[in-house]
Amino acid sequence: MRGFTLLIDGRSFTIPLPKETDNLTLIQAVYLSGLVEPPSLCAGLGVCGRCRVHFLPADAPAPPPLPEDLEILSAELTEQGWRLACKHRPFTGAKVELPPETRLSWLPAMSSLEHRTTSAQQTRAQTRARRALPARYHDLKDIGRQSENEFAPRAAAVPPTGEAPALAVDFGTTSLFFSILEPVVDATPVPTPVADGIWVNPQMGAGAEVISRLAFAASADGRNRLAELSRAALRRMVQEAETRTGDGHSKQGTKEICLAANTAMTYLLLGLDTSGLAVAPYRLDYAGGKYENLPQLPPLWIAPLLGPFIGGDLSAGYAALTMADKPSEFPFLLADLGTNGEFILAISPHYALAASLPLGPALEGAGMRCGAEARPGTITSFALSPDGLSPFSLPGAPSGAGISGSGYMSLISHMLRAGLLRPDGSFITETQGSSPLLQKLLQGLHPPIRKTDGRVWRIMTCPSLYLAAADVETMLKIKAAFSLALKSLLKAACLRFTDLRALYLAGSLGAHVRGADLETMGFIPARGGDKVRIAGNTALTGAALLSRRHDLRPRLLRWTRGVHTLNLADQADFLKAFTAEMHF
Numbered sequence: 001m002r003g004f005t006l007l008i009d010g011r012s013f014t015i016p017l018p019k020e021t022d023n024l025t026l027i028q029a030v031y032l033s034g035l036v037e038p039p040s041l042c043a044g045l046g047v048c049g050r051c052r053v054h055f056l057p058a059d060a061p062a063p064p065p066l067p068e069d070l071e072i073l074s075a076e077l078t079e080q081g082w083r084l085a086c087k088h089r090p091f092t093g094a095k096v097e098l099p100p101e102t103r104l105s106w107l108p109a110m111s112s113l114e115h116r117t118t119s120a121q122q123t124r125a126q127t128r129a130r131r132a133l134p135a136r137y138h139d140l141k142d143i144g145r146q147s148e149n150e151f152a153p154r155a156a157a158v159p160p161t162g163e164a165p166a167l168a169v170d171f172g173t174t175s176l177f178f179s180i181l182e183p184v185v186d187a188t189p190v191p192t193p194v195a196d197g198i199w200v201n202p203q204m205g206a207g208a209e210v211i212s213r214l215a216f217a218a219s220a221d222g223r224n225r226l227a228e229l230s231r232a233a234l235r236r237m238v239q240e241a242e243t244r245t246g247d248g249h250s251k252q253g254t255k256e257i258c259l260a261a262n263t264a265m266t267y268l269l270l271g272l273d274t275s276g277l278a279v280a281p282y283r284l285d286y287a288g289g290k291y292e293n294l295p296q297l298p299p300l301w302i303a304p305l306l307g308p309f310i311g312g313d314l315s316a317g318y319a320a321l322t323m324a325d326k327p328s329e330f331p332f333l334l335a336d337l338g339t340n341g342e343f344i345l346a347i348s349p350h351y352a353l354a355a356s357l358p359l360g361p362a363l364e365g366a367g368m369r370c371g372a373e374a375r376p377g378t379i380t381s382f383a384l385s386p387d388g389l390s391p392f393s394l395p396g397a398p399s400g401a402g403i404s405g406s407g408y409m410s411l412i413s414h415m416l417r418a419g420l421l422r423p424d425g426s427f428i429t430e431t432q433g434s435s436p437l438l439q440k441l442l443q444g445l446h447p448p449i450r451k452t453d454g455r456v457w458r459i460m461t462c463p464s465l466y467l468a469a470a471d472v473e474t475m476l477k478i479k480a481a482f483s484l485a486l487k488s489l490l491k492a493a494c495l496r497f498t499d500l501r502a503l504y505l506a507g508s509l510g511a512h513v514r515g516a517d518l519e520t521m522g523f524i525p526a527r528g529g530d531k532v533r534i535a536g537n538t539a540l541t542g543a544a545l546l547s548r549r550h551d552l553r554p555r556l557l558r559w560t561r562g563v564h565t566l567n568l569a570d571q572a573d574f575l576k577a578f579t580a581e582m583h584f
Helices: 026-031 067-072 075-080 119-132 202-206 210-216 220-244 263-270 312-322 405-418 436-442 469-492 515-521 538-548 552-560 574-580
Strands: 003-008 011-016 052-055 082-084 095-097 114-116 166-171 175-181 193-200 257-261 290-292 300-302 332-337 340-348 351-358 378-385 388-393 449-451 454-458 466-468 502-506 532-536 563-565
Touching: 026 052, 026 202, 067 075, 067 082, 075 082, 166 220, 166 263, 166 538, 175 220, 175 538, 193 202, 193 220, 202 210, 202 220, 210 220, 210 263, 220 257, 220 263, 257 263, 257 312, 257 538, 312 332, 312 340, 312 502, 312 532, 312 538, 312 552, 332 469, 332 538, 340 469, 351 469, 378 405, 388 405, 405 466, 405 469, 405 515, 466 469, 469 574, 502 538, 532 538, 538 552
Parallel strands: 003 095, 166 257, 257 300, 332 502, 351 563, 502 532
Antiparallel strands: 003 011, 011 114, 052 082, 052 095, 166 175, 175 193, 290 300, 332 340, 340 351, 378 388, 449 454, 454 466
């Protein structure tokens, strides 16, 4: 059998390899086995070193170290056989060991792989594994035993009847958010969450953003594997719902799942052909807005998709803003910012413009030199205080675990206001005669130093963190995409920014970013920060609403007929317009 040996905490597994491995990295093979929980942020750029693996002496020696290995890992580690798994290909006969801090996955994939340990090793490893995994891990179905028939065209699902727990799911590219909704009591349609959860999307092993997933899904094997991982995650959510609701409701099973997901995640979950999303001209072959039937899952209602890269997360978000008890006033803009930027300019209750542009995973922390998702200990903003530059991090862990997307925006905004950054994103090194504000800011920064990745500023209050020129350039590209989408939508609608009643920010960035930072960086016009509203996870809120208010679904479907999609990237002057926005 073609495959390699993987050692995790004293246990040995044989990972089979597909026939074609030209586009498969070693870390993808590891993560997509389902054995290991992928990191919540991985751009595959070889800059963080978290995917290091140890090639052990075997029939096949370790591959020669690459420049990326030598830059991130010490000479001693490379000599011992440590390599960056995102930069090397898997090969038959290899024997690799993962670092001790590796977290086993919550997905039920282990029984589908060959497992060899000694009895003593097995006892110790099982004890450690059961401490790290959910209590009901071993009760889950095996995703490795699904057949090709499960990815064939599906018969239409029958809408559920009766009352039972339901699931609302925001199936994001990076994270999976879900709410377990208790059964309706006394015919009250208001969704009441029993519990909420957030997990890493198990597809992360195929890449941090949509394009990587679509490339992996180009083959039938890759498409089926991503579908397996996605469905296993939903099955575990169902199990959580049936476990937590209690009062006998679990005996009824889960009534249904209401899913809000971007177009690519919807396609990959359903096992659909993704060729229409992978190559221009892009097309939408499946529009959702109906029930689907998947093996071992309750009926699944898919929020309607609006375009090739404008998905059900946006339509559910629109429902959350306009169909709740206190609907938003028109016109407004909903911007869901993650690895893809999706925008809806709602002009009236019956007409809207929509657009999308790729932003990359930087707003979620991936790909940035010190990037991290917004979790306990992550810096989400900075402030100028009498002590200089002061970081603010999420409580629950020591500060300095990394900088989130909003943290980078806050830091860059302070540097722009103080005159430490030019509008083109370059650092200013001459500080003689600088303003008092700049001097105060410099109290929290080291002078710039040369590194292999360019000029950086190190943050004295967090010695291990720094801002690299490459990070500023990445954020500048995101700003250009956002402002271009905003201006294009307003121009097409013959509106000005001041005509908007509100700009709702949803997605990963929307939870922590400040309107003043958006103004400073040029995302929005000057004095436009008062229109910014932090909307939270509108996709999950909308999915919960649509899960209980079935009467709103036909209304949402009717609304989609009045949505006109702008294909910004196909406009004749797109590159010129994008370049013109490349400044703060």
